[in-house]
Amino acid sequence: MAASTDVRRRLAVTILVFGAATAIVCLLAPVVGSTPIRLSRVFDRTVPFADNVDAQVFFIARLPRVVAAALVGGALSVAGVVFQALLRNPLASPDTLGVSAGATLGAMVAITFHLDLAAFGIPAVPLASFIGSAGALGIVYAMAVARRRGTSSTVLLLAGVALTAFLGAIVRFVQVIADFTDTFRSVRWMMGSLDVASYAPIAAALVPMAAAFIVLGALPRVLDLISMGDEAAEARGVDVRRAERAALVSASLATGAAVSLGGPIPFVGIVVPHIVRLLVGADHRLVLPASALFGASFVVVCDLVARTAFGAVELPVGTVTAVIGGPFFLWLLYRHVA
Amino acid sequence: MPEAPALAAAHVSFTYGGERLVLDDVSAGVARGSIVGLLGPNGSGKTTLLRLLAGTRTPLRGEIAIEGVPVRSLSRRELARRIAVVPQETHSAFDFTAIEIVLMGRYAHLGPFELEGPDDMAIAREALAATGTAALARRRFATLSGGEKQRVVIASALAQASDVLLLDEPTASLDLGFQLEIASVLARLNQERGVTMVVSTHDLNLAASLCSALVLLKEGRVLAEGATGDVLTASNIRSLYGVDADVAVHPRTGRVTVVPVGRVH
Numbered sequence: 001m002a003a004s005t006d007v008r009r010r011l012a013v014t015i016l017v018f019g020a021a022t023a024i025v026c027l028l029a030p031v032v033g034s035t036p037i038r039l040s041r042v043f044d045r046t047v048p049f050a051d052n053v054d055a056q057v058f059f060i061a062r063l064p065r066v067v068a069a070a071l072v073g074g075a076l077s078v079a080g081v082v083f084q085a086l087l088r089n090p091l092a093s094p095d096t097l098g099v100s101a102g103a104t105l106g107a108m109v110a111i112t113f114h115l116d117l118a119a120f121g122i123p124a125v126p127l128a129s130f131i132g133s134a135g136a137l138g139i140v141y142a143m144a145v146a147r148r149r150g151t152s153s154t155v156l157l158l159a160g161v162a163l164t165a166f167l168g169a170i171v172r173f174v175q176v177i178a179d180f181t182d183t184f185r186s187v188r189w190m191m192g193s194l195d196v197a198s199y200a201p202i203a204a205a206l207v208p209m210a211a212a213f214i215v216l217g218a219l220p221r222v223l224d225l226i227s228m229g230d231e232a233a234e235a236r237g238v239d240v241r242r243a244e245r246a247a248l249v250s251a252s253l254a255t256g257a258a259v260s261l262g263g264p265i266p267f268v269g270i271v272v273p274h275i276v277r278l279l280v281g282a283d284h285r286l287v288l289p290a291s292a293l294f295g296a297s298f299v300v301v302c303d304l305v306a307r308t309a310f311g312a313v314e315l316p317v318g319t320v321t322a323v324i325g326g327p328f329f330l331w332l333l334y335r336h337v338a
Numbered sequence: 339m340p341e342a343p344a345l346a347a348a349h350v351s352f353t354y355g356g357e358r359l360v361l362d363d364v365s366a367g368v369a370r371g372s373i374v375g376l377l378g379p380n381g382s383g384k385t386t387l388l389r390l391l392a393g394t395r396t397p398l399r400g401e402i403a404i405e406g407v408p409v410r411s412l413s414r415r416e417l418a419r420r421i422a423v424v425p426q427e428t429h430s431a432f433d434f435t436a437i438e439i440v441l442m443g444r445y446a447h448l449g450p451f452e453l454e455g456p457d458d459m460a461i462a463r464e465a466l467a468a469t470g471t472a473a474l475a476r477r478r479f480a481t482l483s484g485g486e487k488q489r490v491v492i493a494s495a496l497a498q499a500s501d502v503l504l505l506d507e508p509t510a511s512l513d514l515g516f517q518l519e520i521a522s523v524l525a526r527l528n529q530e531r532g533v534t535m536v537v538s539t540h541d542l543n544l545a546a547s548l549c550s551a552l553v554l555l556k557e558g559r560v561l562a563e564g565a566t567g568d569v570l571t572a573s574n575i576r577s578l579y580g581v582d583a584d585v586a587v588h589p590r591t592g593r594v595t596v597v598p599v600g601r602v603h
Contacts, residue, residue: 007441007453088431218450225442227431234394235425236498237418237446282432285453 007285014286018293025297026070029304030062034312061197068196068205068261069303069317070296073268075209075258077276077295078216080269081287082251085223086244091157091333093269094255098136098163100266103252103259104190105167105174106132111186112178123204130208130256136163137252192265192318194303205261212254213292219247220284227284265299265318267325272298274332342406343367344502344534345391345421350400352386360386362558363400368502368536368551373528375549375566376538379579382555384538385426388504391536393417404502418446422495424505428487430479436490437475440465443497458497465496468531469523485516489523496527503527505537509544517541521548542583542596546570554578570594576602 041054083092094100110128117124143159175183222243225233230240272295280286306315345368352361361383368374376384389395390402393409402409404420440462441454466472469489509517527533539545552569554561556578562569575583580602588595
């Protein structure tokens with residue numbers, strides 16, 4: 001039986017299947033739009049790029065948006081996986097823990113007050129959003145530590161809800177004191193919008209995302225073990241505190257980068273990991289890469305629906321993910337409680 | 339010079355914070371290849387002592403040594419290759435299968451990016467077989483019965499390939515049939531593989547039948563320590579639990595059996 005190399009085989013199959021699906025989705029999504037183009041003409045090498053209208057529409061007008069959607073989807077999904085494993089709660093996600101709200105506040109402040117605080121090659125908005133997400137996470141982490149002394153994970157999620165409401169109020173306060181054009185821009189942004197017109201913001205968000213993915217790439221087995229309990233993980237040889245810190249910082253970095261790029265696109269971090277677990281099982285060595293890839297495809301498809309479903313009227317992608325994610329979350333909650 | 343015991347605590351004290359010492363100057367040794375029972379009322383420090391022995395907590399004073407090597411000089415990974423732990427209960431937040439749980443025991447033997455290979459798989463299967471759970475390999479952990487879960491977790495600890503196994507009340511939440519089943523699995527692992535074990539329990543008869551030596555803990559101190567037959571006496575049980583008990587050799591099993599008669603007032 002092939003079971004002798006079980007994990008290796010399953011990992012190879014998982015990456016192959018999910019990778020191929022994501023590649024196809026990302027290649028086909030830019031073809032759809034108001035100006036009809038054809039893939040055969042896009043990749044027609046006989047026509048120089050300057051004269052190839054199809055290629056220009058594909059690579060300049062549409063692909064940045066698709067790449068942004070893919071990165072945002074991948075990052076939010078991976079963050080969701082990490083939070084669920086560390087808190088041992090399938091309902092944890094960047095949204096439910098207030099981490100997205102923290103990132104939103106950070107980005108809003110940077111946009112509204114035109115902050116100029118670039119560092120480590122990361123521009124102001126992604127940086128501010130990371131600071132926001134890390135700040136919110138700090139509060140959640142303090143609760144998580146308290147949880148070891150007996151606080152239930154329900155309390156933790158309620159704390160996330162309270163934190164989200166609180167940060168939301170501050171966001172609205174910032175909007176009220178901002179001038180009108182900034183407010184309009186930020187309201188649109190807050191609905192979760194992937195109106196990315198160039199590769200520059202993508203490059204900016206890619207730095208923190210790549211850093212987060214690299215760190216998390218070494219941690220899936222640790223997530224498996226921690227999901228069985230801190231003490232059990234330690235007894236199996238895991239340095240739990242260190243791994244937990246690395247995972248939480250990475251997940252908030254990924255969330256911050258995703259939010260700075262696409263706004264707080266809701267429910268991705270909770271819907272994707274669950275669907276992926278149904279498909280590949282619980283092993284995080286499969287769940288983590290599969291969620292990154294499936295999350296990427298999921299947001300690309302949602303964004304495709306958002307920009308094409310109602311003709312000329314373009315919906316923010318956040319409305320589409322919310323329409324899918326809201327009922328899904330309720331179903332999940334029902335199953336969890338029942 | 340006699341060889342170092344498999345596991346030894348020397349003058350160990352511990353507190354979770356605050357004035358009260360959970361363990362107060364505890365010394366105890368575990369001979370290689372033995373099964374040592376840890377007895378004591380609730381709050382006497384059994385679980386804490388197991389945590390110190392496992393190295394998941396560090397003593398305030400005193401030292402824990404494994405094969406003569408101080409536990410605090412070992413990294414978490416090195417320690418995990420020497421000592422495995424079976425907690426009282428194991429819950430899985432996600433739908434792992436039994437074999438996946440067992441393979442987690444291989445963590446300390448693999449590099450950060452290394453996936454389990456055929457050798458690890460063979461070790462996991464053997465561990466399942468040794469605990470009588472081979473047929474459960476592909477079953478979801480959450481759907482197993484209490485006794486099956488406990489045996490799978492023991493298999494996971496076996497896959498860790500350590501010489502010492504620490505078990506915290508392994509039969510506490512199980513019915514009578516499963517209690518005997520776990521006891522026989524432990525006895526067999528000890529006889530066939532020479533696994534050294536420390537088992538905390540409230541079940542005096544389990545301790546009497548399974549353990550070659552006992553450590554009695556009362557309010558964080560060692561009340562008595564020694565061979566089971568010498569330590570498990572009516573007077574020790576009286577001072578440990580405040581219970582009047584008959585201790586006698588049972589005619590059918592030939593083992594020491596404890597029958598509690600009543601609470602001492």
